[in-house]
Amino acid sequence: xxxxxxxxxxxxxxxxxxxxxxxxxxxxxxxxxxxxxxxxxxxxxxxxxxxxxxxxxxxxxxxxxxxxxxxxxxxxxxxxxxxxxxxxxxxxxxxxxxxxxxxxxxxxxxxxxxxxxxxxxxxxxxxxxxxxxxxxxxxxxxxxxx
Amino acid sequence: xxxxxxxxxxxxxxxxxxxxxxxxxxxxxxxxxxxxxxxxxxxxxxxxxxxxxxxxxxxxxxxxxxxxxxxxxxxxxxxxxxxxxxxxxxxxxxxxxxx
Amino acid sequence: xxxxxxxxxxxxxxxxxxxxxxxxxxxxxxxxxxxxxxxxxxxxxxxxxxxxxxxxxxxxxxxxxxxxxxxxxxxxxxxxxxxxxxxxxxxxxxxxxxxxxx
Numbered sequence: 001x002x003x004x005x006x007x008x009x010x011x012x013x014x015x016x017x018x019x020x021x022x023x024x025x026x027x028x029x030x031x032x033x034x035x036x037x038x039x040x041x042x043x044x045x046x047x048x049x050x051x052x053x054x055x056x057x058x059x060x061x062x063x064x065x066x067x068x069x070x071x072x073x074x075x076x077x078x079x080x081x082x083x084x085x086x087x088x089x090x091x092x093x094x095x096x097x098x099x100x101x102x103x104x105x106x107x108x109x110x111x112x113x114x115x116x117x118x119x120x121x122x123x124x125x126x127x128x129x130x131x132x133x134x135x136x137x138x139x140x141x142x143x144x145x146x
Numbered sequence: 147x148x149x150x151x152x153x154x155x156x157x158x159x160x161x162x163x164x165x166x167x168x169x170x171x172x173x174x175x176x177x178x179x180x181x182x183x184x185x186x187x188x189x190x191x192x193x194x195x196x197x198x199x200x201x202x203x204x205x206x207x208x209x210x211x212x213x214x215x216x217x218x219x220x221x222x223x224x225x226x227x228x229x230x231x232x233x234x235x236x237x238x239x240x241x242x243x244x245x
Numbered sequence: 246x247x248x249x250x251x252x253x254x255x256x257x258x259x260x261x262x263x264x265x266x267x268x269x270x271x272x273x274x275x276x277x278x279x280x281x282x283x284x285x286x287x288x289x290x291x292x293x294x295x296x297x298x299x300x301x302x303x304x305x306x307x308x309x310x311x312x313x314x315x316x317x318x319x320x321x322x323x324x325x326x327x328x329x330x331x332x333x334x335x336x337x338x339x340x341x342x343x344x345x346x347x
Contacts, residue, residue: 018266020168041264076261078292078328078335079163084261088327088338091267095323095342096283107272114266127267164300167326168268169341172311172319217319219307223300 013118017081022110024132032109032132035101040117040126041090043083046072049121082116083123091127102133165222165235172217173244180209181240188233202239210243217242261330270322270343281320281346284313293334306339314345 026032050069054062076084098107110131117124182205186198206215218241225234286309288302310319322343329336 018166020266020268022269022271075332076330077333078263078330079265079337080263080328080330081265082263084263084330086260086262088262088264088325088329091264091325092323092340092342094267095269095321095344098321105272110269110271112267112269114264125264127264129269161296162298162300164303164326164337166266167303167324167339168270169307169310169322169324170270171273171322172314172343174316174318174347176311219303221300221303 013116015082015116015118016113017116018112018114020110020112022108022131024109025134026108027134029137030106030134031137033102033135034130035098035133036128036130037094037097037101038126038128039091039094040124041085041087043085043116043123043125045083045121045123046076052121081114082118082125085125094127094129098129098131102131104133104135106134108132108134161226163224163226165224166220167222168220170216170218170241173242175244176217176242177210177213177244178242179240180206180215180243181238182206182209183236183238185234185236188235190231191233193235199237202237206239206241210245213243213245215241215243262327263330264325264327266324266326268322268324270320270324272321272344273318273346281317281344283342284310284319284345285340285342286310286313287338287340289336289338291334291336297337302337303339306341310341310343314343314347317345317347319343319345 046069050066053065053069056062057065099105108131110129113126113128113130115126115128117126182202184198184202184205186193186196206218209215218239221236221238223236223238225236226232227234286306288306288309290297290300290302310322320343322341325338325340327338327340329338
């Protein structure tokens, strides 16, 4: 059993929940420069914490922790994608921050990925955005070797 | 107890759950509103095909043949008509047609 | 010990949320970011014990967003669908924000 718990502690999982792809445009004399931005928030699975504590701790303490986890679960009812987080607004500034990556505003091929990096008890609830910034091609100076 | 379970099951009849939503850019000039809807009946959670989704694009485009549809709000819902036995998934797309 | 447990329940139990998806709409390349102002709306639906019979709060968010920018284009619309959890009830939320260009 202890080896199983150790195995769990080193396990992780990557889960994709939602993907969206936008229009992709290309222009003459423009180059598509890729950019990527990621925001994440830590999610906590109290039920898993309770189960793990029940296995690891002694009988009385383990049962108490399981009870707390069950009570907490009653306060966290509702549909869930990934683990619950304590700040829902962590991805609100993503659209505005695209401007820092592409000040010209020539943005195309936006891909939005909602994913979870799951570890025992905690998880990273990730919002990733990728896209292309269209930049004008610079003229190359041809250097001839003499 | 059995009566309680039956009553609570009856309350879930036509319970609607939102699965996903998206909104494209809304134009300043808004023409007539066009709307299309496709749905899929599911019995006992068995769903063998998602090809019902292919029709929504054409249904929407037919309502705006000489124009551009923008400001599209797409909604994907799951409706429970009878718990476990009969569900429906519905995709609705509505936008503005500028001719 | 029981007081600590009680405190823990109230600290850790409340205020959890789940962000289901975030969609970003496209930007029109003719206009720059600095040319417009960001507008934001949020609508919600409280659900008790899972009983809810419509999803009209989505259309309401759409209408409210249009009211915020009546005469301009709204681009790069970020739509966030999330749920705030509670005790035997939860609140589904739609948050829409976009760049209003007149």
